[in-house]
Amino acid sequence: MELTAKIITVIVALLHLYFLWLEMFAWTTKAKKVFKKFPEHLFEPTRAMAANQGLYNGFLSAGLLWSLLITDALWSVYVAVFFLGCVAVAGIYGALTVSKKIFYIQGLPALVGIAFYLFVIFD
Secondary structure: OHHHHHHHHHHHHHHHHHHHHHHHHOOOOOHHHHOOOOOHHHOOOOHHHHHHHHHHHHHHHHHHHHHHHOOOHHHHHHHHHHHHHHHHHHHHHHHHHOOOHHHHHHHHHHHHHHHHHHHHHHO
């Protein structure tokens, strides 16, 4: 269970590193292919806003990766669950305000990771 939880944590962290890259460095190029419903003429004017969002995604990724480096097993789980919880809340909020697809891409993997960590804690 613990290994599965850590693998999910890595996957969520890598997803957020991808979001960082997309929003900070590829907003006016590759992001147009990902965010197809977003009007093309708005990519350039929203570049700084997207970069800010990317930075936040980077912080989430850093926290998730940091949780894997913590040597105290219980503290590591707490930090991972905290950051996965942040991702889950962002995914749920995104699903309610932007697109339900965000829940499946962000929220659901984070919630699955939390579930596995709960099995680790209460096993």
